Amino acid sequence: MKKILVVVGGGRPNGNTNQLVDAFIRGATKAGHQTEKISLNKMEVKGCIGCNACRYGKPCIQKDGFNELVPKIREADLIVFASPLLFWTLSSKIKAFIERFYCIAEEDCNPPYGRYEKYPVKDAALLMTSADDLFWTYEQAVSYYKFAIINYIGFRDKGMLLAGGCGDTNGKPQIDQTNHLQAGYEFGKTIY
Numbered sequence: 001m002k003k004i005l006v007v008v009g010g011g012r013p014n015g016n017t018n019q020l021v022d023a024f025i026r027g028a029t030k031a032g033h034q035t036e037k038i039s040l041n042k043m044e045v046k047g048c049i050g051c052n053a054c055r056y057g058k059p060c061i062q063k064d065g066f067n068e069l070v071p072k073i074r075e076a077d078l079i080v081f082a083s084p085l086l087f088w089t090l091s092s093k094i095k096a097f098i099e100r101f102y103c104i105a106e107e108d109c110n111p112p113y114g115r116y117e118k119y120p121v122k123d124a125a126l127l128m129t130s131a132d133d134l135f136w137t138y139e140q141a142v143s144y145y146k147f148a149i150i151n152y153i154g155f156r157d158k159g160m161l162l163a164g165g166c167g168d169t170n171g172k173p174q175i176d177q178t179n180h181l182q183a184g185y186e187f188g189k190t191i192y
Helices: 016-030 066-075 092-104 139-153 180-189
Strands: 003-008 034-039 078-084 123-129 156-163
Touching: 003 016, 003 066, 016 034, 016 078, 016 123, 016 156, 016 180, 034 066, 066 092, 078 092, 078 139, 092 139, 123 139, 123 180, 139 156, 156 180
Parallel strands: 003 034, 003 078, 078 123, 123 156
Antiparallel strands: none
8 A cells, every 4th residue: 555645736626637636546545545635725835935944854934834744745655746737837836836845855965967955755646637638738747747856856757647638728627528537547546
C-alpha cells in the first residue's frame, strides 16, 4: 500500500479536473492505496517570496496553508499534481504550491548539475484537463512538470493523464462524454 497525496490546483468543485481526480482516487483506492485529496481552492498557499529564511531545516515564514501540508508531503509516496489547463499551462495555484517546496529542501554539498539542494525523493504524476485537444495543447504544462518536478526537484515520474477535449469553457463540464474518466480510474488502479 502506498500513500498518495492528490493536490488539486484549481477548477470548479464538480468540474472536469475534480471529476478526473475522483476517478483516479477511486482506482487507487480499489488497488489498496491510501489517498488524500487536497484542494488549493479551499486553502491559501502563497507563492515563494525568495527570502531564503527557510533554508535547510527551517519552516517557511509565510503563515498560510502550505505549512500544514509539509508533513503530508513528507509522508506521501506519490504526489499527484492536478490542474485545469489555464493560459496553456498549470494553474497559478499549483505553481505556487510547487514553488514552496523550496522550504523542504536540504543542503547538498555536491549537487548534480543544475540543482542547488536535494529534496525528499517522491514519485509524481500529473493530471490535467482542458477544452482544447490540439497537438500542442499541453506542451508548456508538460515542459514545466518535467523540468520543475522531475528534472529539478528530482521526483520520479509515474506518468501523466492529459485529458483534452473536455468541452468548451462555458462552465459546463463534459468530461463524462469522453473516455478520460475511465482512463483516470485505470491510471489510479495501475499507478503501482
